[in-house]
Amino acid sequence: MLLLLLTFVVAASASAQDKKLERIRVGGGSASATQMGMWLAKEAGLYEKNGLSVEAISIPGSSLALQAMLAGEVPLLQLGGAASVAANFSGADTVIVATIVRKFLFTIFARPGIERMEDLRGKVFGATRFGTLSDLASRFALRSHGIDPDRDITMVQTGGPSETVTAMIAGKVQAAAITPPATLQARKLKLKEILDLSKLDVEYHVNGVVTSRSYLKTHEDTVRRFLRAYIEGAARGRKDKAFAMKAMSKYFRTDDKEVLEETYESVIKNFSIPPYPSIRGIATMLQDVERQNSKAKGAKPEDFADSRLVRELDQSGFIKSLQ
Numbered sequence: 001m002l003l004l005l006l007t008f009v010v011a012a013s014a015s016a017q018d019k020k021l022e023r024i025r026v027g028g029g030s031a032s033a034t035q036m037g038m039w040l041a042k043e044a045g046l047y048e049k050n051g052l053s054v055e056a057i058s059i060p061g062s063s064l065a066l067q068a069m070l071a072g073e074v075p076l077l078q079l080g081g082a083a084s085v086a087a088n089f090s091g092a093d094t095v096i097v098a099t100i101v102r103k104f105l106f107t108i109f110a111r112p113g114i115e116r117m118e119d120l121r122g123k124v125f126g127a128t129r130f131g132t133l134s135d136l137a138s139r140f141a142l143r144s145h146g147i148d149p150d151r152d153i154t155m156v157q158t159g160g161p162s163e164t165v166t167a168m169i170a171g172k173v174q175a176a177a178i179t180p181p182a183t184l185q186a187r188k189l190k191l192k193e194i195l196d197l198s199k200l201d202v203e204y205h206v207n208g209v210v211t212s213r214s215y216l217k218t219h220e221d222t223v224r225r226f227l228r229a230y231i232e233g234a235a236r237g238r239k240d241k242a243f244a245m246k247a248m249s250k251y252f253r254t255d256d257k258e259v260l261e262e263t264y265e266s267v268i269k270n271f272s273i274p275p276y277p278s279i280r281g282i283a284t285m286l287q288d289v290e291r292q293n294s295k296a297k298g299a300k301p302e303d304f305a306d307s308r309l310v311r312e313l314d315q316s317g318f319i320k321s322l323q
Contacts, residue, residue: 021053022222027065028058028078031251033180033267034207036244037100038078041233043247050225066094075215076226080207081133082285085304089295095216096305098227099208099278100234100271104137104197109186110175111168117145117195125149126158126167126176133206136288138177140204141197165189180266181259198270203280216306224309231313234271235322244268273322274314277305 028038038056041047047054057074059065062083068074070092080101084094114120120142127135139149149155156173158164161182167173169189177197178186187193209230216223237244245260248268254260272278282301290296313319 021048021051022225023053023055024076024222024226025055025057025074026076026078026226027068027074028056029060029062029065029080031058033248033263034080034101034105035078036237036248036251036268037207037230037234037271039233039251040237040244040247041229043250044233044236044243046229046232047226050229052222052225052229054226054229066092069094069210069212075211075219076223077210078207079210080205081136082205082288084205084210085282085285085296086289086293088304089289089293093213094210094304095213096205096277096282097209097211097216097223097307098230098275098310099205099281100230100273100275101206101208101267102203102272102278102281103270104133104140104200104202104204104206105267105270106134106137106141106177106179106197107183107186107193108138108141108175108177108195108197109165109168109183109191110194111171112190112192114174114192114194117141117147120147120175121152123153123174124172125153125155126164126173127155128160128164129157130155134177134179137197137204140202140284140288141177141195141200144200144202145195165191180263181256183266184258184262198266202284203278204284205278205281208275208277213306220309224312227309228313228318231273231275231310231319232322234275235273235319237268238271238273239323274310274319276307276310276314279305 028035042056065077066087069077087094127138142149158167161178164176164178165182165185244264248260279301282304286296286299
């Protein structure tokens with residue numbers, strides 16, 4: 001009887017604890033290095049630590065993710081690229097509250113015989129999909145070397161990073177910008193590394209946390225607690241290599257240590273902490289958006305971000321305590 005009573009008490013206590021957790025859905029893209037911030041927090045149990053029961057959902061495509069957020073189905077997104085900014089010009093109230101990756105973590109590889117960016121004139125250049133970060137980063141790199149991506153080269157879609165490398169080997173494209181771990185595959189196949197985009201003096205909102213201003217206004221403490229978990233997870237991943245490697249192995253579904261090492265060194269170690277929304281990065285994004293939407297001309301980068309909660313966590317000493 002005593003054992004049964006204790007079992008009942010423990011079960012009731014656990015049930016009560018579960019009820020205290022606020023349930024929210026968080027959306028992100030497919031499992032990739034720049035998306036690991038959301039998953040690192042989950043693997044470390046940090047959402048529960050901050051009173052949240054988070055259902056993390058992979059949503060392919062930024063437009064679909066934004067539709068889900070604006071419909072109220074997924075109030076918080078881990079989102080990169082110019083989609084959040086572009087949505088504002090269509091009447092959405094999206095706002096960037098954190099930028100965890102602010103550098104283009106792409107490397108341009110080319111077939112043998114191409115030694116420098118200027119050699120790409122007249123060549124076929126591969127991007128995973130038009131409008132993706134791969135496409136945007138490639139166009140930015142080409143323009144920075146005086147190459148007009150609409151006139152001086154032929155840009156084609158290649159699919160995923162692995163398919164992009166295969167296309168280069170087959171001669172279907174002469175060059176492309178790829179991310180880890182496909183960079184490892186490219187080196188093994190003796191493709192030529194001609195530009196590391198992370199070394200460029202430019203910032204971009206490559207990945208971070210996006211919500212709507214209406215949700216932030218009505219659920220500020222929820223967003224605050226999510227950011228506490230998110231930042232702590234990213235910080236742990238950056239300094240605890242074994243933990244990060246284990247988490248990546250789970251979500252990438254691979255035990256290939258070379259792949260995990262390449263990803264950790266190139267991406268996870270470069271997480272930006274504290275993750276203030278990148279105003280410089282948003283300014284760069286506006287330049288991209290302006291080419292398709294004249295409303296972006298003259299827009300202020302600060303109008304598309306809200307740094308208050310990251311600043312609060314930073315000034316409180318919380319983020320410093322994670323280093």
